[in-house]
Amino acid sequence: MSKVFIVDIAKCTGCYNCQLVCKDEHCGNDWTPYAKAQPMTGQFWAKVEQKTVGTIPNVRVRYTPTFCNHCKNAPCMAAADDGAVYRREDGLVIIDPEKAAGQKQIVDACPYGAIYWNEALTLPQKCTGCAHLLDNGTAVPRCVEACPTDALIFGEEEELKELLQGAIVRNPELGCAPQVYYRNVPGQFVAGTVYDPEEEEVIEGARCRLQSGGKTWILETDDFGDFWFKDLPEGRFSLVITAKGYKDINIEDISTLDNCTSLGDIPMEKK
Ligand code: SF4
Ligand code: SF4
Ligand code: SF4
Numbered sequence: 001m002s003k004v005f006i007v008d009i010a011k012c013t014g015c016y017n018c019q020l021v022c023k024d025e026h027c028g029n030d031w032t033p034y035a036k037a038q039p040m041t042g043q044f045w046a047k048v049e050q051k052t053v054g055t056i057p058n059v060r061v062r063y064t065p066t067f068c069n070h071c072k073n074a075p076c077m078a079a080a081d082d083g084a085v086y087r088r089e090d091g092l093v094i095i096d097p098e099k100a101a102g103q104k105q106i107v108d109a110c111p112y113g114a115i116y117w118n119e120a121l122t123l124p125q126k127c128t129g130c131a132h133l134l135d136n137g138t139a140v141p142r143c144v145e146a147c148p149t150d151a152l153i154f155g156e157e158e159e160l161k162e163l164l165q166g167a168i169v170r171n172p173e174l175g176c177a178p179q180v181y182y183r184n185v186p187g188q189f190v191a192g193t194v195y196d197p198e199e200e201e202v203i204e205g206a207r208c209r210l211q212s213g214g215k216t217w218i219l220e221t222d223d224f225g226d227f228w229f230k231d232l233p234e235g236r237f238s239l240v241i242t243a244k245g246y247k248d249i250n251i252e253d254i255s256t257l258d259n260c261t262s263l264g265d266i267p268m269e270k271k
Contacts, residue, residue: 003092190254194221238254
């Protein structure tokens with residue numbers, strides 16, 4: 001019996017409800033034995049990370065809700081003395097607020113930055129999975145219940161097998177075996193707009209062929225002259241644009257290594 005969280009990035013609108021209700025549930029509320037009250041400021045047990053990708057005019061804002069990963073191989077547990085961090089039968093990793101007092105090394109042990117130090121109580125604190133609610137018969141944690149788009153799911157790993165297919169965890173290379181899975185994580189993109197400078201018009205239906213390491217992606221510009229290659233891997237690409245009556249365009253060394261790429265307006269010369 002092990003529970004998992006699933007975050008469907010495609011459904012997350014960045015409304016921050018999960019972050020807000022986590023505060024409402026835990027700020028000023030003592031849920032001993034699972035957690036002392038979260039302070040009003042400085043801690044985000046649920047945190048929606050916002051990242052802007054691409055460059056003007058092709059920009060997207062992406063939201064990633066994060067919280068403790070309730071790792072199966074949790075470094076915070078290994079760093080704690082006296083069993084101050086433990087895993088429940090349902091898989092939730094809990095910091096015991098009595099035993100963990102004064103153990104600041106627990107904060108530093110989490111490679112995900114999910115643990116906060118409560119200076120006033122000299123206590124490491126983090127997401128409890130809302131264990132107090134689950135114990136009282138609530139089916140899901142507060143953040144999951146509050147998500148208006150069902151982007152957050154909590155349940156038995158066994159029962160969620162289908163949704164878990166293809167889902168990924170954050171920083172798998174750390175070997176922590178996180179139990180928070182992410183679905184529909186978007187890849188990089190390469191975008192641009194093709195136009196005829198003489199006619200001052202966009203070119204519809206131009207054929208765009210993107211290549212990298214033996215792989216090819218093909219699409220045509222839309223009614224606005226735009227092309228938008230989505231869900232690309234990180235890497236270097238070359239692009240060939242062809243359109244009837246125009247000279248071919250070759251663009252080399254397009255990188256998606258650090259960011260998505262906007263090629264902006266691309267003029268095509270008549271033959
Ligand atoms: S409540 Fe749901 S939709 Fe809103 S930010 Fe959180 S995960 Fe995204
Ligand atoms: S995410 Fe950090 S705090 Fe949570 S279980 Fe893993 S190591 Fe511990
Ligand atoms: S499970 Fe509970 S404690 Fe954890 S982020 Fe959600 S609301 Fe906060």
